[in-house]
Amino acid sequence: MDIRLLDAEPTAEERSAVDDVLGAPGSSWDGGDRGSARDSHTAEFGGRATRERRHLLLPAFQALQARVGFITEGGLDYVCARLGVPPAEAWGVATFYAMLATSPRPRRMVHVCDDIACRAKGAAGLCASLEREAGAPISHEPAGHHVALDREKAAWMHSPCLGLCDVAPAALVVEAGAKTVERSIGHATKDGVLSLLGGKAPGPDGASTPHIGRSPLIVGGGLLERVGKVDPASLAAYRAAGGYAALAKAVDMGAEGVIREVTASNLVGRGGAAFPTGRKWEAVRTQPAQPHYLVCNADESEPGTFKDRVLLTEDPFAIVEAMTIGAFATGAEKGFLYIRADYPLAYERMQGAIVQARAAGLLGENILGRGLRFDIEIRRGAGAYICGEETALFESIEGKRGEPRNKPPFPVSYGLFGKPTTMNNVETFANIPAIVLDGGAAFAKVGTAQSTGTRLFCLSGTVRKPGVYEVPFGTKLSALIGMAGGVPEGRTLKAVLLGGAAGGFVRADELDITLTHEDTRATGTTLGSGVVMLFDETADLRDAVLRIAAFFRDESCGQCVPCRVGTVRQEEALHRIASGKMRGGVKGELALLDELGDAMKDGSICGLGQTAYSAVESAIKRLGLYSDAGSATA
Amino acid sequence: MEETDVVFLWGSNARAAHPIWFHHLLKGIHNGAKLYVMDPRRTESAQWADVWLGLNVGSDIALSNTMAREIIHAGLVHQEFVSNATSGYEAYKASVESYTLEKGALLTGVPADVIRDAAHTFAKADRAMICWTLGITQHHDAADNVLALINLCLLTGHVGRWGCGCNPLRGQNNVQGGGDMGAIPNKYPGFQEITDPSIQARFEKHWTVKLQPEAGRNLTQMLHAMASGEMTSLYVIGENPVQSDADGHHVEQALKGLDHLVVQEIVMTKTAELAHVVLPAAATWCEGEGTVTNSERRVQRCRKASEPPDGAKDELWIIAQIAKRLGHDWGTPTAEEVWNEFREVAPEFAGGMSYERLDALNGIQWPCPDESHPGTTFLHERLWEKGEKRGPAAPFTVVRHEGPVEMPDAEFPLLLTTGRRLESYNTGVQTAGYDSPLHWGEMLDISPEDAARLGISDNEEARITSRRGSVVAPAHIDRSLRAGMVFMTFHFPENVATNLLTLDVSDPKSGTAEFKACAVRVEPSRALAGSAHT
Amino acid sequence: MTTPFVQIRRPDREPKKMVELQVDGIAVSVPEGTTILGAARTIGIDIPTLCYLETLRPVNVCRVCMVEVEGSRVLVPSCSRAAEPGMIVRTGNDRVKHTRKMVLELLASSVDLSTTPGMAALLDEYECDPERYGPPAPPAAAGVRDAAVCGHHTPPNPDFAATLAQPPIVDNDLYVRDYAKCVLCYKCVEACGVDHQNTFAIAVAGRGFDARISTELAVTLPDSACVYCGNCIAVCPTGALMAKREFDMRGDGSWHEEKQTSADTICPYCGVGCTLTLHVQDNEIVKATSPLDNGITMGNLCIKGRFGWRFVQRKPEAGSQEAGTGAL
Incomplete structure (x- = not known):
């Protein structure tokens, strides 16, 4: 391709960071030194083979970010030269992801979460005191005023949900360099963050000691069986605990046999959409187009969700095994695990699990000596909630902006790289080994007829014992909350956010809801990604609603008009109410919000826009949060 | 494609x-x-x-x-x-x-x-x-x-x-059409052989004049004939040979030696400046009517969009006026009438291409013998036919590598090759007229290695000298070039007359000139400035 | 070695199967692969579009063309969704009209649509009231929107409605980019990119409301990969991208489309034979385009075709003897 570069020279550091990911240049035409006689007379760079390496764009940027702390001009230019990506395209990708900085940043950054769960636990106060004592955060607004920034002096910035709601308020420290430091911080305090900003080395990862709870109704097995008991860094320990028996059995059963059991189990996706897994797998298996891909969606970014983090961190081999079974069943030889950027420990554990599995002949060629071929590549997200949407995730793996595609065509026929693709959520995969071992019928006995098996819920907010809880489908919401101890002593539950920012609020008098797909549908709620976030009277619900509105505005990819502009107008209307500057009174604003909500729901390309009004709507209609707001000014 | x-x-x-x-x-x-x-x-x-x-x-x-x-x-x-x-x-x-x-x-x-x-x-x-x-x-x-x-x-x-x-x-919008219409020395319209007596007879009957039976000279031969005094008059229509042809000095001398030079042009070119008579013409592509043929043999109509400037005349009118003064009153034919005459004299070629059909089909690819024919997407399909329908065999031709006439040597160590850039065109007569941000003027593209060896930095003036002439142009260090090669265009002859450098050697079969290879020497201009007085 | 079968003629295309569907109660039969929009147009039902163009792959982002398909949870974009057997489509019921009205209103409240052909009528037809979102925020200073990064934003000012208002970018003599008028339809990116020109000088950068069309690091066009083919201008539906000539003439009030005539001719440069539609006002060429349905150009031109026609109408300098020939 005849691309025009910026003419900015990369530093040795930038060059080596990129080469670590892409390998050394093949010729002078893709960034190597001139002078070879062969290069004077031939080049194989720039054609189809080059364009097929586009998917390495994001990993190359991440390498720059991890080494240097931001995407420099020279670094951008070098990546473009190496991959033959036009700089404007590359810029479009770099500016899409919040964890990639395109203007100078200090090497060490502390990302302080101020999303809904952390707000309920005092994040706003934490940020305010940080601002007083450590100075203003690095702003996401135009970069101009950071020009004089000291790269060696650490700084902090606001972050959307970090998936650490069980240890809220949370933060993440990232230090760029030859050896990148990334550490999740739980129970963040002002002093703790200040010491990190002062240069102190971070302690152990805050995600390493999750709290889990299991319903007494689960006897034997379950998704959390090994958590906290089996060493997540040891393949031997996993096998000793029964690991990899399922894969062996799956190969005995054959692909169709596996899919038969998965179908019989009535397992549905745990990512939010609740699509039957067996049907999906069968659809991919029978697609004539080749190759087939398998993707594990570990981009858990729904505010309030952290269950997948616990599975990835505490039981990584189970995910590797389950993906291998899925690949066997659907005829895929290549799998991707797309994990959100801000799960460093989960990333490390998964990476370790894959390396060990490969060494043990459980990934790669001739798995288990049975002629099975499959391998997994981890791709990390870069700070974009939208990439949890399946087609946006494909785009992201392909090295593009994470913009969702219009469907149809569906991923089962046109997925990653335009090929038939199975994508499932981490928790969905985690159910597979048990289904293979015990059979679909046994699995279907747990839960209700329509919602089979167990489900992980993420309890957070003003709850006494936050953590991941596993209960059979059919458990009452009240019982689940009871397991976590409810709100702290002496406080009153005001509302529960069920399903995440894309879910909705329910009132304290609605806890009789049965946690099944059918009952939540009937009551106009959703299980979503398993978020159960509690708000007592100390939490500011209207503030939570404003945060949700801001979140959707920040995370909208910007492609379609209803979502791009609708999320802005929604947030503006809520701010007008908050500041008492309503147009047409509260009634007028609420009517406007409803009109916007309908258009976003009906007109948006993907689930983000379609659900951007859900939580706001429930706050208005279920909680009646604004029913008294208008009296003063309407 | x-x-x-x-x-x-x-x-x-x-x-x-x-x-x-x-x-x-x-x-x-x-x-x-x-x-x-x-x-x-x-x-x-x-x-x-x-x-x-x-x-x-x-x-x-x-x-x-x-x-x-x-x-x-x-x-x-x-x-x-x-x-x-x-x-x-x-x-x-x-x-x-x-x-x-x-x-x-x-x-x-x-x-x-x-x-x-x-x-x-x-x-x-x-x-x-x-x-x-x-x-x-x-x-x-x-x-x-x-x-x-x-x-x-x-x-x-x-x-x-x-x-x-x-x-x-095809490099020009109607180089194909010129050939189609017979503007080549050895063919009548529709690529019919001048030397074939039966065809000649047909044209003589149609045009009611006696036609000379010999093929004419190609451009290179004409220049030689002018230089030798064999040719004394020349009528140039829309061409700027002083700047577009190889070895510009030689062309200019040939034209200056003519008894009579007529140039029909839309702007005052260097060639027109040498003319005894300049005939200001309308730009037919937008101020007149006609047809052009593109690279895929598609004949398409040009239509009048605006009136020519005062004094500029329609080209058909000019030619008809000249004919009249030479004793042939053609009246004032329209472009369509001329085209229809062409269809009559070359029916197998263009018989089916009426203006009406050209409009309706967005142009037609020749040959198109009759009005039910859709035009011909690709040629030589007959070679796959069986028996009679296959026609004459396609001949292989033995060709041998000879290499360029002039190769680099100690005195002129670099090989200059020439070509076009995106935003400009030929001698710049047309493209000099718009404010293109890509309009950087002539440059000498040179490899980083040669530039370093010669001590020339980017944008620095360099002198380029061949056996025939010498010009100065800013250097542009170009990583797409290997050492030993330099590249220039001839888009800016006013400033840098690249064709003073190129060779007047041409192909005996087609008459095209060797623009693509000549040996040159490059030096930083500043180094020479110092020694110019010695 | 002999190939057993040699394809001589263009391979026959299998005749496409016909798909029967119902649009607004009318039975329609269209070849497989036809979009709902295409099907509707065959029976004279016109669905408005903004980001759709015959010569570009549909990106279905503007959501103006949304229609209801029975059985679908949400509305579907008619410009890209293929007709399926038995589909029951409604192109103008209340639900469809509401989304269309909101989309138009949201655009009108944030983008300057004053040079979007047909837009005023559409806004009237759907009774859009862009003012109801509040007075438009003051324009951003040059470069501010180009520097926006994703993540947390400054909370909205309740006194204003956010807009894209910003000064036009005039950084070269051929075209102007006025992103206050950009609806982010992606057409220019597609035309510059893989659909036609493959130069990739521009792309969408940033995210959400801050998403914008940008060169790398928002450098000026002359510093970018731009080759000034103007194929982006040709597809821009709102006049955000405009030839400088037209921009200047509109600026000084001398642009009069109603006085313009046009003629199709062939580009005077290389041998490809691109059809040029010359737009003439007062006997002066003011713009060159190419028809979208032209098999050679698909509406595209190169810099020479799009802009290189000035040589025919350079005025002779005062006192010049070269009447009618112009200057060099």
Whole structure:
């Protein structure tokens, strides 16, 4: 391709960071030194083979970010030269992801979460005191005023949900360099963050000691069986605990046999959409187009969700095994695990699990000596909630902006790289080994007829014992909350956010809801990604609603008009109410919000826009949060 | 083009010179076609290639003969096509036998494995085509270069079929149409032979005049005839040879020696400045009517969009007025009337192309003999027919590598090759008129290695000297060039008369000049300024 | 070695199967692969579009063309959704009209649509009231929107409605980019990119409401990969991208489309034979385009075709003897 570069020279550091990911240049035409006689007379760079390496764009940027702390001009230019990506395209990708900085940043950054769960636990106060004592955060607004920034002096910035709601308020420290430091911080305090900003080395990862709870109704097995008991860094320990028996059995059963059991189990996706897994797998298996891909969606970014983090961190081999079974069943030889950027420990554990599995002949060629071929590549997200949407995730793996595609065509026929693709959520995969071992019928006995098996819920907010809880489908919401101890002593539950920012609020008098797909549908709620976030009277619900509105505005990819502009107008209307500057009174604003909500729901390309009004709507209609707001000014 | 499997783009920087044609090539590429680009420079076009073959300037025949030998030895010849539809194969086969991969690599500079891969890919492809431009034809052995490429297509059966063939990209909007209409020295309109008495008789009857039976001179021959005093008068229509032809000094002298020079032009060119009479003409493409024929033989209508400036006359009117003064009153024919006369004298060629049909079908590809004929998408399909319908065999032609006439030596160590850039055109008569942000003026593209060796930095003025002349232009360090080669255009003759450097050597068969290779010396201009007084 | 079968003519295309569907109660039969929009147009039902163009792959982002398909949870974009057998489509019921009205209103409240052909009528037809979102925020200073990064934003100012208002970018003599008028339809990116030109000088950068069309690092066009083919201008539906000539003439009030005539001719440069539609006002060429349905150009041109026609109408300098020939 005849691309025009910026003419900015990369530093040795930038060059080596990129080469670590892409390998050394093949010729002078893709960034190597001139002078070879062969290069004077031939080049194989720039054609189809080059364009097929586009998917390495994001990993190359991440390498720059991890080494240097931001995407420099020279670094951008070098990546473009190496991959033959036009700089404007590359810029479009770099500016899409919040964890990639395109203007100078200090090497060490502390990302302080101020999303809904952390707000309920005092994040706003934490940020305010940080601002007083450590100075203003690095702003996401135009970069101009950071020009004089000291790269060696650490700084902090606001972050959307970090998936650490069980240890809220949370933060993440990232230090760029030859050896990148990334550490999740739980129970963040002002002093703790200040010491990190002062240069102190971070302690152990805050995600390493999750709290889990299991319903007494689960006897034997379950998704959390090994958590906290089996060493997540040891393949031997996993096998000793029964690991990899399922894969062996799956190969005995054959692909169709596996899919038969998965179908019989009535397992549905745990990512939010609740699509039957067996049907999906069968659809991919029978697609004539080749190759087939398998993707594990570990981009858990729904505010309030952290269950997948616990599975990835505490039981990584189970995910590797389950993906291998899925690949066997659907005829895929290549799998991707797309994990959100801000799960460093989960990333490390998964990476370790894959390396060990490969060494043990459980990934790669001739798995288990049975002629099975499959391998997994981890791709990390870069700070974009939208990439949890399946087609946006494909785009992201392909090295593009994470913009969702219009469907149809569906991923089962046109997925990653335009090929038939199975994508499932981490928790969905985690159910597979048990289904293979015990059979679909046994699995279907747990839960209700329509919602089979167990489900992980993420309890957070003003709850006494936050953590991941596993209960059979059919458990009452009240019982689940009871397991976590409810709100702290002496406080009153005001509302529960069920399903995440894309879910909705329910009132304290609605806890009789049965946690099944059918009952939540009937009551106009959703299980979503398993978020159960509690708000007592100390939490500011209207503030939570404003945060949700801001979140959707920040995370909208910007492609379609209803979502791009609708999320802005929604947030503006809520701010007008908050500041008492309503147009047409509260009634007028609420009517406007409803009109916007309908258009976003009906007109948006993907689930983000379609659900951007859900939580706001429930706050208005279920909680009646604004029913008294208008009296003063309407 | 969009549905082919392999494209050899040979001696063409179509990305810059034929941008919209390149769109179609890109569609082919996105549909899965493999692109090989043969060009001494790794041009914008070459940067799209799956494989770039950066052959030495003027080694095209060596490359194609080497590929041919490899195809023959690898058993990849399309035997059926060769035996049914071609002639001269055995002689051709013998002639390429000495072009081993090793010899080919030595002559072209392209590594042997790359030549081999290209040859195999081309021969094995279901559909493949070769497209070329002036990189093939602006050589002293231009016709042989073209024949060498045709040989490759014949050898592999990539001719006369959908998605296949030999495709020369025309450099000017009506260079094809000029030939169609008989503006070449040896043909009547519709490519009918001047020397064929029956055809001549037909034209004499139609035009009711006696026609001279000899083929005329081509441009290069005309210049020589002017220089020798054989030719004393010249009528130039819309051409600027003083600046567009090789060895500009020589052309200017030839024109100055004429008794009578008439130039019909839309602007006052350097050539027009030498004229005894200038006939200001309307720009027919937008201030008049007519037709043009593009590279795919598509005849399309030009239509009048605006009135010419005061004093400029319609070209047909001018020609008719001259005819009148020469004793032939043609009246005031319209473009359509002239076109219809052409249809009458070349019915097999254009009989079916009425203005009405040209409008309705967005142009028609010749030949189009009657009004029910849709036009001809590709030629030579007959070669695949059986028996009589196949017609005469397509001949292989033996061609041998000779290399450029002038090679670098100690005194003139660099090889200058010339071409076009995207935003400009030929001598800049037309493109000098708009405010293009890409309008950087003439530059000397030079490799980083040569620039460093000569102590020339980017944008620094450099003096370029050949055996024939010397010019000054700013240097542009270009990573797409290898050491030993420099590149210039001739878009800015007012400032840098590149063609003072080029050779007046032309192909005896076609008359095209060797613009693509001449030996030069480059020095920093500042170094010379210091010594200019000594 | 002989190939057993040699394809001579263009391979026959299998005749496409016909798909029967119902649009607004009318039975329609269209070849497989036809979009709902295409099907509707065959029976004279016109669905408004903004980001759709015949010569570009549909990106279905503007959501103006949304229609209801029975059984679908949400509305579907008619410009890209293929007709399926038995589909029951409604192109103008209340639900469809509401979304269309909101989309138009949201655009009108944030983008300057004053030079979007047909837009005023559409806004009237759907009774859009862009003012109800509040007075438009003051324009951003030059470069501010180009520097926006994703993540947390400054909370909205309740006194204003956010807009894209910003000064036009005039950084070269051929065209102007006025992103206050950009609806982010992606057409220019597609035309510059893989659909036609493959130069990739521009792309969408940033995210959400801050998403914008940008060169790398928002450098000026002359510093970018731009080759000034103007194929982006040709597809821009709102006049955000405009030839400088037209921009200047509109600026000084001398642009009069109603006085313009046009003629199709062939580009005077290379041998490809691109059809040029010359737009003439007062006997002066003011613009060159190419028809979208032209098989050679698909509406595209190169810099020479799009802008290189000035040589025919350079005025002779005062006192010049070269009447009618112009200057060099």
